[in-house]
Amino acid sequence: MNGDALLGDLGAIVGTDHAFVDDVGTYSVDWTKRFGAPGAVVVRPGSVDEVVAVVDWCRARSVAVVPQGGNTGLVGGGVPLDGEIVLSTRRLDAIGPVDAVSRQMTVGSGATLAAVQMAAEEAGLRYAVDFGARGSATIGGTVATNAGGVNVLRYGMTRRQVVGLEAVLGDGCVFGHLSGLEKDNTGFDLVSLLCGSEGTLGIVTAARIRLVPRASHVSTSLVGFATMAAAVRAVGVIRSGTDSLDAAELMLDSGARLVGEAFGVGRPFDAPVYVLIEASADHDPSEQIEMLLSGCEGVTDVAVAVDARTRRDLWRLRDEHTAAIGTKGVPRKFDVTVPVGALAEFIEAVTGRVSMASPASETFVFGHVADGNMHVNVLGGDDDEVIEETVLGLVLEHGGSVSAEHGVGRLKKAWMPRQRSTVDLDLMRAIKRACDPGLFLNPHVLLDTW
């Protein structure tokens, strides 16, 4: 169908201001500029009824739709490359009042993560999902991609914060679970199924989310270890001894040195392996952490942050890794997990394997040691495909996942047949057909063939 008729029809549903061609690429190209095609049609419904009408209209005409929140995804899952129209949820940005009695709130899918965090804070609470793109990322996008972030270790990913949600499925039906029931054991968990389905089953229009208390005491320390295995074991000991661990960030000597060279960030001591440990509780957890560490083998040094400035300096050592690597070139980035028990072996193997496969390359590994989630960054070398195969192939050899947090989108869908079993893929296809019989909702993400 021609563009004018399409805009006319969609404009009649959502208002002419909200159906347009995005020539500049704000909606149709992702922020990394790797994915998308400027010139796509964008439609911005302002209500659930309008979302239903747009979905019905598209389904009837087999016009594929890419749902989009803040367009901050990293895997090309929210932008059009094959003539899809973009359905932006940004106008669905209502933020309900915080219900302090149930520690929940209902928010429209277009509300930004930052706005939701702020509303929670004003009520003396906290929304546990947090990551760098908070100012643009929307709740709907975080739900659709099951976003991770800095608090996953303690509170879990987005799926675990979602009490219920509202979504328009691919058949135009409204799926509604917003009453805020904490416990409901009547049949299949369809809310968890929609979380992380990357817009292939339905378009999230609102979510009922859990809030958490703010901790009054935070303890941050940097611990040096003689070996990777000792570091992994020690984090296990701490996790087995306390519920208050918020972060356990692993760094290697190579990465820490690079941060020092690039930005002059000092290390309180030298060690082959560092773990930055942060815990928070109603009481100062420092003593408990120290006590647990004192029983661990292979600890070479401990530096405890005694004030906000020291804490900031310790965190800079971790946080500047990405920027420090960036000063040397544009790295290939891999967001992977392996089972924690296989982590030490994986980290030791990956550098050697990549260097063998691509001798001119340099590999940096750092990340969340407690849940086995590593950022593998590879600089230099010349064969992208060989390097990807080496890193992700090694991840699969260790029973890991090629996407710990960022999702699959378009970027990683070629890996799905190796990541998930045929049984899983067939089930996903059947569920897709049940929710979206026309196969027009984000049809080019997750799998090549639905």
Added chain:
Amino acid sequence: MNGDALLGDLGAIVGTDHAFVDDVGTYSVDWTKRFGAPGAVVVRPGSVDEVVAVVDWCRARSVAVVPQGGNTGLVGGGVPLDGEIVLSTRRLDAIGPVDAVSRQMTVGSGATLAAVQMAAEEAGLRYAVDFGARGSATIGGTVATNAGGVNVLRYGMTRRQVVGLEAVLGDGCVFGHLSGLEKDNTGFDLVSLLCGSEGTLGIVTAARIRLVPRASHVSTSLVGFATMAAAVRAVGVIRSGTDSLDAAELMLDSGARLVGEAFGVGRPFDAPVYVLIEASADHDPSEQIEMLLSGCEGVTDVAVAVDARTRRDLWRLRDEHTAAIGTKGVPRKFDVTVPVGALAEFIEAVTGRVSMASPASETFVFGHVADGNMHVNVLGGDDDEVIEETVLGLVLEHGGSVSAEHGVGRLKKAWMPRQRSTVDLDLMRAIKRACDPGLFLNPHVLLDTW
């Protein structure tokens, strides 16, 4: 097909000792004696391969199968009433070693909850799922029913403890997710979907479960409130102020008096509404709880347990509710939730409504106030159906659930069309068909018509 041929075929798969007719009803009648029919055929496979072979055999002949763990369910979901055979998982009871580094373990579905708890404790950890039937209930049963229990407030129901699982689906395929990956954001969450599906999608053969640390300090107190609304609000304040709350058990004056009369259990003070509060942490949480309570309106009295004996006495007041009600007759029991914000109104309404509908009846309400989960017990009166309609109808009016923890099984399936939307039910049916195209896996639970 005749019984001898059936036993012969199944015995050839699992061994003749493990395919038999259960004349006494151990497997074929539930422990409440309300559901089941003695004389069913029982088959006890000893390996995943044998489960596959039994499933294939049954599917090929359209012989319906009821999967069964410890047969401790409360809703008739694990026993045969319509000529099904019982597939017992009790022989799949291997308990893998505790992986202290990842705080996980792999256990066979037939292992009892008590055996798993003990293995975790021997490793200095704890399995967060716990309830009275722990000595008989199996891990597979708890996964299939998404069991709740005493630690739900802090750790969530069984679904949240499951890192991954292995199951034989209705098409005979083995679904396998046992590698212990904490984070894997590649596609639909099929593990959460299988948890709580009550044996309708597949037969759980093993689970990879999360373990939690044991808290070193426990604080227990009984708080009196002037009104229900004040009690609900105060629990909200405590939950907003600390992560360490383990239990917030609501009791009414009527129930507390009954426990006193039946068993001589004393109350430290009189109040219209009581909440028993328990918290645990690395440090004694008493001071924090007291501080939070001091900011709450409507608190009439507080009694803090200072030793193990006082703690036991406070808990007896709560724990003896069921037995105390039992001294007066056999109550109708309802395991329901409403959104926490509607809880005070619901509790105040339910007694009056039931008394109006069935004037000779007496209603007792107690339960978990923090997640809106109430036990409604109705004694006397003469019309079961009217009382059920009154209680559960009121639950639905308040946006609640007719099954907070126990599941649906056969007992509550007539309520499903009122509990879940047509959209939900249609999706459940489509998912059922994808996993179990022959519709022979536990076909008489959850829904009347698949």
